[in-house]
Amino acid sequence: GNSVTQMEGPVTLSEExxxxxxxxxxxxGYPSLFWYVQYPGEGLQLLLKATKADDKGSNKGxxxxxxxxxxxxxxxxxxxxxxxxxxxxxxxxxxxxTGGGNKLTFGTGTQLKVEx
Amino acid sequence: DAGxxxxxxxxxxxxxxxxxxxxxxxxxxxxxxxYQQALGQGPQFIFQYYEEEERxxxxxxxxxxGHQFPNYSSELNVNALLLGxxxxxxxxxxxxxxxxxxxxxxxxxx
Numbered sequence: 772g773n774s775v776t777q778m779e780g781p782v783t784l785s786e787e788x789x790x791x792x793x794x795x796x797x798x799x800g801y802p803s804l805f806w807y808v809q810y811p812g813e814g815l816q817l818l819l820k821a822t823k824a825d826d827k828g829s830n831k832g833x834x835x836x837x838x839x840x841x842x843x844x845x846x847x848x849x850x851x852x853x854x855x856x857x858x859x860x861x862x863x864x865x866x867x868x869t870g871g872g873n874k875l876t877f878g879t880g881t882q883l884k885v886e887x
Numbered sequence: 888d889a890g891x892x893x894x895x896x897x898x899x900x901x902x903x904x905x906x907x908x909x910x911x912x913x914x915x916x917x918x919x920x921x922y923q924q925a926l927g928q929g930p931q932f933i934f935q936y937y938e939e940e941e942r943x944x945x946x947x948x949x950x951x952x953g954h955q956f957p958n959y960s961s962e963l964n965v966n967a968l969l970l971g972x973x974x975x976x977x978x979x980x981x982x983x984x985x986x987x988x989x990x991x992x993x994x995x996x997x
Binding site: 775807812813814815816817860862873874875876877878879880 | 891920922927928929930931932935943945977979985986988989990991
């Protein structure tokens with residue numbers, strides 16, 4: 772079955788440092804890949820996505836590239852801010868059913884703490 | 888434009904009891920999915936409802952059941968609660984592709 776593996780946290784960085792959170796996946800076929808962010812006490816917010824190999828998703832300074840050859844979707848940001856402190860989840864969705872979207876398979880999450 | 892609304896926000900139940908959680912999808916969305924997020928873990932897919940029927944189901948026992956109403960809102964029911972059912976229950980709605988998540992219901996079983 773499908774699975775997602777993320778680097779364990781917490782990751783603690785100083786403001787303006789470079790961020791990488793590793794994510795690898797196992798899936799049949801060609802899944803869509805996502806990064807979600809969860810702030811304390813809130814639900815999940817979609818950060819970025821990529822739907823096919825070599826696609827780059829980007830949003831709010833965050834980027835991730837769909838690498839089929841390495842089955843990876845690492846999250847990067849050039850300069851983190853204190854406001855980026857949150858838990859980040861890598862997820863995949865396989866194709867198949869039309870309408871309504873397919874189920875998401877999540878990693879265990881990586882907590883990011885950014886300090887001044 | 889209201890997003891996904893879940894109620895209640897917090898709930899405490901005793902082992903063996905039954906619980907019902909509610910979800911109102913984002914306006915225009917016709918599909919509702921439910922996820923269980925244990926503390927420190929990623930969300931796990933419970934099931935998805937579309938056109939008032941369960942369309943997909945994850946690896947959860949029959950104690951977990953659901954319903955979707957004609958207005959697309961949904962309920963998650965859990966019978967015979969166990970301590971291990973304590974978690975954040977997330978509802979996500981969608982139309983075609985792209986999910987919107989609610990803030991969740993925090994269920995504590997004592």
